[in-house]
Amino acid sequence: MAPKRVDRAARREDVLDAAVRVFARRGFAATRIEDVAAEAGIAKGSVYLYFDSRDALLRAAFARVAARSERLTAAAARPGRPAVQRLADLVRGAVAMLAAEPDLARIMVDLWSTGRARPGTPPGGTAAPALDLAEVYRAYRSVIADLLAEAGRDGDLRPGLGQAEAAVVVAAIEGALVQWLVDPEVPFADLADPITTTCLNGLRPRP
Amino acid sequence: MAPKRVDRAARREDVLDAAVRVFARRGFAATRIEDVAAEAGIAKGSVYLYFDSRDALLRAAFARVAARSERLTAAAARPGRPAVQRLADLVRGAVAMLAAEPDLARIMVDLWSTGRARPGTPPGGTAAPALDLAEVYRAYRSVIADLLAEAGRDGDLRPGLGQAEAAVVVAAIEGALVQWLVDPEVPFADLADPITTTCLNGLRPRP
Amino acid sequence: MAPKRVDRAARREDVLDAAVRVFARRGFAATRIEDVAAEAGIAKGSVYLYFDSRDALLRAAFARVAARSERLTAAAARPGRPAVQRLADLVRGAVAMLAAEPDLARIMVDLWSTGRARPGTPPGGTAAPALDLAEVYRAYRSVIADLLAEAGRDGDLRPGLGQAEAAVVVAAIEGALVQWLVDPEVPFADLADPITTTCLNGLRPRP
Amino acid sequence: MAPKRVDRAARREDVLDAAVRVFARRGFAATRIEDVAAEAGIAKGSVYLYFDSRDALLRAAFARVAARSERLTAAAARPGRPAVQRLADLVRGAVAMLAAEPDLARIMVDLWSTGRARPGTPPGGTAAPALDLAEVYRAYRSVIADLLAEAGRDGDLRPGLGQAEAAVVVAAIEGALVQWLVDPEVPFADLADPITTTCLNGLRPRP
DNA sequence: GATGAATGAGGCTTCATTCAT
DNA sequence: AATGAATGAAGCCTCATTCAT
Numbered sequence: 001m002a003p004k005r006v007d008r009a010a011r012r013e014d015v016l017d018a019a020v021r022v023f024a025r026r027g028f029a030a031t032r033i034e035d036v037a038a039e040a041g042i043a044k045g046s047v048y049l050y051f052d053s054r055d056a057l058l059r060a061a062f063a064r065v066a067a068r069s070e071r072l073t074a075a076a077a078r079p080g081r082p083a084v085q086r087l088a089d090l091v092r093g094a095v096a097m098l099a100a101e102p103d104l105a106r107i108m109v110d111l112w113s114t115g116r117a118r119p120g121t122p123p124g125g126t127a128a129p130a131l132d133l134a135e136v137y138r139a140y141r142s143v144i145a146d147l148l149a150e151a152g153r154d155g156d157l158r159p160g161l162g163q164a165e166a167a168v169v170v171a172a173i174e175g176a177l178v179q180w181l182v183d184p185e186v187p188f189a190d191l192a193d194p195i196t197t198t199c200l201n202g203l204r205p206r207p
Numbered sequence: 208m209a210p211k212r213v214d215r216a217a218r219r220e221d222v223l224d225a226a227v228r229v230f231a232r233r234g235f236a237a238t239r240i241e242d243v244a245a246e247a248g249i250a251k252g253s254v255y256l257y258f259d260s261r262d263a264l265l266r267a268a269f270a271r272v273a274a275r276s277e278r279l280t281a282a283a284a285r286p287g288r289p290a291v292q293r294l295a296d297l298v299r300g301a302v303a304m305l306a307a308e309p310d311l312a313r314i315m316v317d318l319w320s321t322g323r324a325r326p327g328t329p330p331g332g333t334a335a336p337a338l339d340l341a342e343v344y345r346a347y348r349s350v351i352a353d354l355l356a357e358a359g360r361d362g363d364l365r366p367g368l369g370q371a372e373a374a375v376v377v378a379a380i381e382g383a384l385v386q387w388l389v390d391p392e393v394p395f396a397d398l399a400d401p402i403t404t405t406c407l408n409g410l411r412p413r414p
Numbered sequence: 415m416a417p418k419r420v421d422r423a424a425r426r427e428d429v430l431d432a433a434v435r436v437f438a439r440r441g442f443a444a445t446r447i448e449d450v451a452a453e454a455g456i457a458k459g460s461v462y463l464y465f466d467s468r469d470a471l472l473r474a475a476f477a478r479v480a481a482r483s484e485r486l487t488a489a490a491a492r493p494g495r496p497a498v499q500r501l502a503d504l505v506r507g508a509v510a511m512l513a514a515e516p517d518l519a520r521i522m523v524d525l526w527s528t529g530r531a532r533p534g535t536p537p538g539g540t541a542a543p544a545l546d547l548a549e550v551y552r553a554y555r556s557v558i559a560d561l562l563a564e565a566g567r568d569g570d571l572r573p574g575l576g577q578a579e580a581a582v583v584v585a586a587i588e589g590a591l592v593q594w595l596v597d598p599e600v601p602f603a604d605l606a607d608p609i610t611t612t613c614l615n616g617l618r619p620r621p
Numbered sequence: 622m623a624p625k626r627v628d629r630a631a632r633r634e635d636v637l638d639a640a641v642r643v644f645a646r647r648g649f650a651a652t653r654i655e656d657v658a659a660e661a662g663i664a665k666g667s668v669y670l671y672f673d674s675r676d677a678l679l680r681a682a683f684a685r686v687a688a689r690s691e692r693l694t695a696a697a698a699r700p701g702r703p704a705v706q707r708l709a710d711l712v713r714g715a716v717a718m719l720a721a722e723p724d725l726a727r728i729m730v731d732l733w734s735t736g737r738a739r740p741g742t743p744p745g746g747t748a749a750p751a752l753d754l755a756e757v758y759r760a761y762r763s764v765i766a767d768l769l770a771e772a773g774r775d776g777d778l779r780p781g782l783g784q785a786e787a788a789v790v791v792a793a794i795e796g797a798l799v800q801w802l803v804d805p806e807v808p809f810a811d812l813a814d815p816i817t818t819t820c821l822n823g824l825r826p827r828p
Numbered sequence: 829g830a831t832g833a834a835t836g837a838g839g840c841t842t843c844a845t846t847c848a849t
Numbered sequence: 850a851a852t853g854a855a856t857g858a859a860g861c862c863t864c865a866t867t868c869a870t
Contacts, residue, residue, distance in 0.1 A: 585816070
């Protein structure tokens with residue numbers, strides 16, 4: 001029974017892989033279950049062996065985005081080097097990761113709008129477990145805010161930096177991502193440096 | 208034969224107003240023609256008196272977003288004051304405008320994903336005049352890059368700044384917007400200052 | 415008030431003229447009230463000043479077809495010349511009239527199918543005054559059958575000819591019409607002679 | 622992956638059978654997809670498993686009419702007996718077939734009007750392979766014209782008969798059909814003899 | 829009388845989901 | 850488990866008809 005489980009889980013991942021690809025290509029709204037099935041090389045009905053509904057597929061894709069984000073911040077939280085450097089690494093790492101996985105990046109943008117108010121959500125309230133994108137970004141900012149504060153105490157950045165500045169750093173990354181997705185000629189990966197230096201210089205102590 | 212005292216164009220704007228509100232509330236994908244009609248206080252079929260199709264409504268909404276963006280950059284291009292200041296004004300103006308018209312802002316986010324590969328586009332190819340969001344952002348960056356260069360020549364910012372840094376500035380604005388839309392507790396309007404100072408300080412000449 | 419009446423009737427005819435042209439061009443099914451209005455050079459709503467409904471327009475068009483048919487047979491019933499000749503004249507006259515008024519002819523073909531079971535007709539039965547096309551053809555055949563019988567008594571055709579042979583004569587005309595309408599290269603007007611001679615020869619007494 | 626024991630093609634035929642019945646009963650224009658589905662005993666949406674659109678259903682019905690017509694003329698073209706007799710057989714066969722399949726016959730009449738200028742045809746131009754009814758009748762007349770010419774050489778009919786007389790023969794059949802469809806009391810099947818004898822006698826050599 | 833804006837019922841088509849095989 | 854045929858709810862759009870001006 002154990003191998004069965006593994007198989008099942010592996011198959012599920014395969015389907016999700018396919019879904020992510022199609023979601024990235026056509027967007028959620030335009031993606032039909034059949035598209036996902038075709039991309040996964042299985043029959044339409046078989047998708048339902050692994051996911052309860054179209055919505056569940058969407059939520060699973062969201063979970064991937066969230067997990068990736070978490071992995072990223074987790075790495076940055078590890079101490080051992082100066083906070084400014086860990087911050088710089090975090091920014092560079094985030095850009096690199098988004099650039100390396102454009103499909104997930106595209107889905108994230110879709111989530112920005114879809115996550116807001118899903119059609120399925122009944123006016124009453126208790127819908128499916130919400131795609132808590134807000135929480136993801138809150139955590140993201142928290143980690144950065146902590147690093148900013150620490151770097152402030154280290155004297156590498158201005159003291160007193162907090163949530164607002166963390167939001168600016170996150171903004172620079174996500175905003176650059178948007179421009180790349182909207183216009184593939186924008187060299188997103190190459191923006192890692194300008195983003196890092198601009199933000200960090202901008203937050204240095206005034207001479 | 209009398210031109211009918213109902214002003215066609217005004218009525219069309221009313222419907223578009225309604226559409227923008229609903230698009231912002233539910234997203235494009237989830238918005239049905241009937242929702243727009245209800246919001247406008249007219250019958251479903253009446254929407255078609257003013258717009259050829261659901262897609263035309265979407266395109267008109269895009270045009271509003273694009274027009275607003277243009278108004279913004281046009282103001283910044285007017286000379287008369289130092290480039291750094293005009294740049295700072297542009298950033299603050301952009302944030303203020305987005306904060307003041309959250310509906311259009313939300314639609315813009317929808318456009319980021321929808322604009323990519325619209326489902327409506329017939330396989331044949333030449334559909335309606337594409338929602339050229341890329342062009343909007345290209346123009347946006349251009350204006351900012353010009354200001355950066357000018358400020359460089361003024362000695363207010365580093366010399367040699369260009370497209371990349373312009374992208375970072377745009378990114379900071381749009382990225383902050385995203386965080387606000389995803390999480391209304393993010394004080395977007397208040398981020399105008401942190402964004403402006405961080406970016407401009409970060410681009411100052413090194414002492 | 416009298417001139418008003420005349421005006422009104424004349425306008426009504428104008429609208430019907432327009433309707434006949436459009437019906438002939440696009441067929442009933444594909445003709446919208448607006449098409450008729452445009453062809454008549456009036457507004458959509460004005461059509462309803464002269465006709466109660468789309469269906470009434472159709473019925474009026476039918477009436478024209480029927481009236482024309484009646485005029486035709488009426489002429490043939492007038493005595494004074496040998497029956498065979500009146501018969502030949504009737505056939506030639508029918509062809510000439512149909513060829514001269516292709517619009518009405520096209521409408522007649524539409525009536526063959528539409529007249530059968532109009533959508534509006536409730537399953538129960540009592541719909542609008544039916545388009546009694548059957549009656550039109552019955553009268554048509556009657557007149558011809560009478561002429562055949564008379565020509566039989568005259569010794570110009572075989573005796574004992576009746577409804578069946580009348581149907582064949584009518585058939586030759588209407589069937590030729592169909593071929594012309596389906597394929598404009600068929601020289602309908604020129605078929606008057608072949609139809610007349612074939613039928614009349616075919617009904618001559620055997621030598 | 623098993624080919625599913627339901628034969629797709631057979632099922633498609635079933636649906637087409639149902640469509641033909643409904644088309645015959647209500648006419649094309651008045652037939653909704655739901656009517657066809659109900660007649661076939663399936664759900665509305667299921668019709669689309671077998672036909673791409675309402676129009677495709679119409680075209681398939683046309684194909685049946687055309688195929689039947691072809692079968693008929695093919696039989697007549699086979700030599701072996703005198704041409705006059707084959708001609709007589711063709712006429713009788715045509716009437717018998719039309720009388721035996723009144724549904725297809727009714728559809729044919731619908732095609733006479735629908736085939737002309739189908740509403741479905743996009744303004745662009747090249748829609749689906751047009752319902753080339755003209756071609757069907759052209760072929761029909763050709764076969765008959767050949768038989769007439771051969772019978773002329775045999776001395777059974779007048780020499781020099783051609784397209785015009787062929788049109789008259791076709792006309793007699795189709796025209797009789799019309800009268801029957803318009804008025805079910807017309808004994809169409811019994812008209813086979815009057816048509817045959819009238820036409821063939823009418824085309825005999827003059828004594 | 830004329831108009832044409834407004835209405836809303838109705839038809840076509842799509843597609844998430846189910847289920848018999 | 851896997852399939853894909855079948856379903857039917859929903860959404861887009863059209864157009865006959867009404868009605869205020």
